[in-house]
Amino acid sequence: MPFSVLILGAGSATPVLNRHPSSQLLTYESENFLIDCGEGTQFRLLENKVRPGKLKGIFISHLHGDHYFGLIGLLSSLNLGGRTEDLLLFGPKGLDEVLTLQFKYSQTPLQFRILYTPTDTSASTLLYEHPCFNVYTIPLSHRIPCAGFLFQEKPHKRKLIKEKITDAIPFDYLRQLKNGEDIYDEGGNLQYSVAEYTLPAPPPRSYAYCSDTRYDESIIPIIRGASLLYHEATFQDDLAHQASTRFHSTAREAATIAQKANIGQLLIGHFSSRYKEVDTFLTEAQSVFRNTHIAEEGVTFNIPSTPSTDVSLLPDT
Amino acid sequence: MPFSVLILGAGSATPVLNRHPSSQLLTYESENFLIDCGEGTQFRLLENKVRPGKLKGIFISHLHGDHYFGLIGLLSSLNLGGRTEDLLLFGPKGLDEVLTLQFKYSQTPLQFRILYTPTDTSASTLLYEHPCFNVYTIPLSHRIPCAGFLFQEKPHKRKLIKEKITDAIPFDYLRQLKNGEDIYDEGGNLQYSVAEYTLPAPPPRSYAYCSDTRYDESIIPIIRGASLLYHEATFQDDLAHQASTRFHSTAREAATIAQKANIGQLLIGHFSSRYKEVDTFLTEAQSVFRNTHIAEEGVTFNIPSTPSTDVSLLPDT
Numbered sequence: 001m002p003f004s005v006l007i008l009g010a011g012s013a014t015p016v017l018n019r020h021p022s023s024q025l026l027t028y029e030s031e032n033f034l035i036d037c038g039e040g041t042q043f044r045l046l047e048n049k050v051r052p053g054k055l056k057g058i059f060i061s062h063l064h065g066d067h068y069f070g071l072i073g074l075l076s077s078l079n080l081g082g083r084t085e086d087l088l089l090f091g092p093k094g095l096d097e098v099l100t101l102q103f104k105y106s107q108t109p110l111q112f113r114i115l116y117t118p119t120d121t122s123a124s125t126l127l128y129e130h131p132c133f134n135v136y137t138i139p140l141s142h143r144i145p146c147a148g149f150l151f152q153e154k155p156h157k158r159k160l161i162k163e164k165i166t167d168a169i170p171f172d173y174l175r176q177l178k179n180g181e182d183i184y185d186e187g188g189n190l191q192y193s194v195a196e197y198t199l200p201a202p203p204p205r206s207y208a209y210c211s212d213t214r215y216d217e218s219i220i221p222i223i224r225g226a227s228l229l230y231h232e233a234t235f236q237d238d239l240a241h242q243a244s245t246r247f248h249s250t251a252r253e254a255a256t257i258a259q260k261a262n263i264g265q266l267l268i269g270h271f272s273s274r275y276k277e278v279d280t281f282l283t284e285a286q287s288v289f290r291n292t293h294i295a296e297e298g299v300t301f302n303i304p305s306t307p308s309t310d311v312s313l314l315p316d317t
Numbered sequence: 318m319p320f321s322v323l324i325l326g327a328g329s330a331t332p333v334l335n336r337h338p339s340s341q342l343l344t345y346e347s348e349n350f351l352i353d354c355g356e357g358t359q360f361r362l363l364e365n366k367v368r369p370g371k372l373k374g375i376f377i378s379h380l381h382g383d384h385y386f387g388l389i390g391l392l393s394s395l396n397l398g399g400r401t402e403d404l405l406l407f408g409p410k411g412l413d414e415v416l417t418l419q420f421k422y423s424q425t426p427l428q429f430r431i432l433y434t435p436t437d438t439s440a441s442t443l444l445y446e447h448p449c450f451n452v453y454t455i456p457l458s459h460r461i462p463c464a465g466f467l468f469q470e471k472p473h474k475r476k477l478i479k480e481k482i483t484d485a486i487p488f489d490y491l492r493q494l495k496n497g498e499d500i501y502d503e504g505g506n507l508q509y510s511v512a513e514y515t516l517p518a519p520p521p522r523s524y525a526y527c528s529d530t531r532y533d534e535s536i537i538p539i540i541r542g543a544s545l546l547y548h549e550a551t552f553q554d555d556l557a558h559q560a561s562t563r564f565h566s567t568a569r570e571a572a573t574i575a576q577k578a579n580i581g582q583l584l585i586g587h588f589s590s591r592y593k594e595v596d597t598f599l600t601e602a603q604s605v606f607r608n609t610h611i612a613e614e615g616v617t618f619n620i621p622s623t624p625s626t627d628v629s630l631l632p633d634t
Contacts, residue, residue, distance in 0.1 A: 014398070015363060017360065039356060039357060063423050065419070069356075069393075101415055102380075105411040105415060144423065
């Protein structure tokens, strides 16, 4: 079951030519969801040969422009492209008001419905239930109401051992075995055991997206053990104080969160435009949490199904 | 006195990768003004090495997204960049409301003032008076309130003939001569004649910007004799009917307006994304009005000071 995230933009607020404002495309099986939608995101989708018409839903973390100014353009283009299918939209209170006003003045009659759910930016709550995964908000510590998103895959069923399965076993029994239920005959004797006929289910995968936030350990219990974490890293150690006063994080802080939350793999991005080279972000983060990668634009990261194997360099305090 | 327009974007509403939404940079001497501001315009400014901080004013023709969705991002970046200087903003009623709402939710305290003037989209009125030029609205025939802009240079003074000017001529006399006033001595005899000491002033230049509009001859008296006209040409002859019902123009119609209005030079753009080649637009327009050019992105067009020399192929009916 493919579960991946394509980085469309991982720049910060100041516009530069070599990075784009925040946006990521989350793919689960064949379904696409957008996470944040900075200015120009619809062009990033085109560049990456993603058909925007296939988007099922959009998650907006907060209403700073570099995270959502591309949304109205994308929605307008979806409409122009003839979309009629409902679109899910999640974001802080006020997002609907902004969109409604813009559609009013462009006199755009929308041919599809936008099913909007405001996000709870003050507590981690279940935001959306998909047949295969749940999405929870991650309250972040930023200048304005802001919530990241935890995409938590639902537990898989156990896997049948093909070699052991014969036509003699009724279909209902197979279903029960996959659900971890032993099968007993009428006399109460064990007929088919879960242990013999199935393999353990692969561990559920999860992706935590933490866009703009100050270092905040209160998110750790929410994201604990996530397979993949994207955490912003706007600054480096040299500007740690500035990171704090501006409600942003350093690369070291992002890595510390990953280490303390026992994350499988860390992606960092949202680098301040004042830094011309990004390698130093990686060095700083990897000194704390080795399994760190740059959220490089145009790159797809698979959400790993293996649990964390990172041996952190910092003790878990 | 440099007077030019740089094409930043000349695509139409459907997003494509090889064209960008509408935006142009008008430069008069050393001052910059933006005309329309489609999504991504701030990145086009960067690409063209234009410092957005130096913008004096922004003119928005109408509130369809491909003409203004880049505005809020640009204004946010100007603020982030530390701008404190007032910014002039012109556009249809409602534009201020959209911006105010977005700034409210991003909790952005603006460090500069936006001096907003709503445009009159129903009649041609004086919108802005600059020391060197006036800007008038050009009511356009589109699906929503829409006005183009006529940048009309003020008459120049006559030019002094350097070789004839000596220190003996008082400064006040020079000023009078440049204003076209002959100088008489106390006895009423002609002392310095305008004809002898000056050359005629160069004709004032003008630029007419007609973004989205159906073919509409009512604009002809407003733009008559303009040095340079940008007129949209979304379709070609094959889709003339569609052009009309969608409130857009064909290349032939744009050229017919130019021909009938005795324009000096015509730029066409806003081509529908269904046409992969733009040369056919040019051929179609040039069959009516020879001095037509494609509004190619990244190209600067000088506003010519010479009057129209185009020999049109159609009779002026």
